[in-house]
Amino acid sequence: MSKLKSTSIQGSADGPHLLITAGIHGDEFEGIFAIYQLIRQIDASKLHGRLTLLPIANQSAVDQHSRYGEDGKDLARTFPGDPQGSPTEQVAAAVNDLISTADLYIDLHTGGRAMDVYPLSGYGLVKDDAILETQRRMARAIGLPLIWGTSAELDGRSMSAARDAGVAAIYTEYRGPSPCDAIGVKTYVDGCLAVMAEFGMLKQADSIQHPPPVIVEDSRPNSGHMQLCNPSPIKGLFESSVSLGQNVESGDLLGKVIDPLSGKEHQITSKQTGSIIVIRSYPQVDESDALAVILENNENPASPYQLPSC
Ligand SMILES: [Zn+2]
Numbered sequence: 001m002s003k004l005k006s007t008s009i010q011g012s013a014d015g016p017h018l019l020i021t022a023g024i025h026g027d028e029f030e031g032i033f034a035i036y037q038l039i040r041q042i043d044a045s046k047l048h049g050r051l052t053l054l055p056i057a058n059q060s061a062v063d064q065h066s067r068y069g070e071d072g073k074d075l076a077r078t079f080p081g082d083p084q085g086s087p088t089e090q091v092a093a094a095v096n097d098l099i100s101t102a103d104l105y106i107d108l109h110t111g112g113r114a115m116d117v118y119p120l121s122g123y124g125l126v127k128d129d130a131i132l133e134t135q136r137r138m139a140r141a142i143g144l145p146l147i148w149g150t151s152a153e154l155d156g157r158s159m160s161a162a163r164d165a166g167v168a169a170i171y172t173e174y175r176g177p178s179p180c181d182a183i184g185v186k187t188y189v190d191g192c193l194a195v196m197a198e199f200g201m202l203k204q205a206d207s208i209q210h211p212p213p214v215i216v217e218d219s220r221p222n223s224g225h226m227q228l229c230n231p232s233p234i235k236g237l238f239e240s241s242v243s244l245g246q247n248v249e250s251g252d253l254l255g256k257v258i259d260p261l262s263g264k265e266h267q268i269t270s271k272q273t274g275s276i277i278v279i280r281s282y283p284q285v286d287e288s289d290a291l292a293v294i295l296e297n298n299e300n301p302a303s304p305y306q307l308p309s310c
Pocket residue numbers: 024025028109110112
C-alpha cells in the first residue's frame with residue numbers, strides 16, 4: 001500500500017478540511033514548491049479547520065522526470081486506483097482515500113515539460129448545485145485569469161475522485177515549461193491563502209486585486225480533455241506559430257510538424273475559432289500528441305474570448 005508524504009495541520013478553531021495536492025504529474029513543479037511554502041508558512045494557532053498538504057502525490061513520476069510513474073501510467077487517468085495494483089494504481093487509491101476525507105480540495109498542476117498552459121482554475125460541472133456553487137467560489141477566490149467549468153463525466157482524474165466522494169474541488173494550471181516560474185509559485189501560494197480566507201480558515205490577508213476573470217462553462221462531453229485536441233498527424237518536431245492567449249480563427253496556422261526522416265512539413269491548421277489556452281512547448285511529438293487547445297466561444301463562435309496576456 002502506498003504511503004503518502006502529506007502534512008496535516010489542525011487549526012485551533014473549527015472550520016472546513018481543505019486538501020491541497022501537487023505532483024500528480026512528476027514534471028510540474030510550481031505547485032510542489034507552493035505547497036512546501038505553505039507547510040512553512042501556515043500557523044496552526046491562526047487556522048480554523050484543518051489543512052492537509054500533499055506536495056508530491058506521485059514520487060515515482062518525479063523520479064522518472066515525467067508525467068508518468070514507473071509503470072508508465074498517468075496518475076490523473078488512474079483514479080480511483082487499486083490498493084493491490086501497480087505503483088501508480090496504489091498511489092491513486094491512497095490519494096482517493098485522502099480526497100474523501102476533505103470538504104474542499106485544490107489540485108495544483110502546470111503544463112509540465114511538454115505544454116504551456118494559460119493560467120486557469122477548472123472544475124467539473126457536477127449535478128449537485130451546492131457543490132458546484134462552492135467550486136465556483138473556490139475558482140473565483142484563487143484569482144487566476146481564466147475559470148473553466150467543463151464536463152463532469154471524465155473519469156480517472158482527481159476531479160472525478162472528488163466528484164464521486166461529493167467533495168467540492170478545483171484544479172489549476174499555470175504555464176509549465178522549465179525553469180520553475182517563481183511568479184507561478186507565488187501566484188499559487190497567494191491563491192491557496194485566498195481560498196482559505198474565502199472559507200473562513202484564515203483571516204482575510206491583504207487582498208490582492210485581480211482583473212475580473214474570463215468565465216467559461218462548457219458542458220459538452222469531453223470538454224476539458226486537453227489530450228484530445230489538435231493531435232499531431234505524425235511523429236516529428238513541432239514548431240509553434242501561435243502564443244498563449246492569442247485568438248485564432250478556423251483555418252489559421254497553429255504551427256508545423258516536421259518529419260525528421262523525410263524533411264516533409266505538415267501544416268497544422270485550427271479547426272476552431274477561439275483563444276489558445278494550451279500550446280505544445282516541447283518540440284518532439286509522437287503521433288496523436290495534442291499540439292494546442294483552443295477555448296471556443298460556444299455562444300458566439302465567431303467571437304473569441306479576450307484573454308489578458310500572461
Ligand atoms: Zn498535471
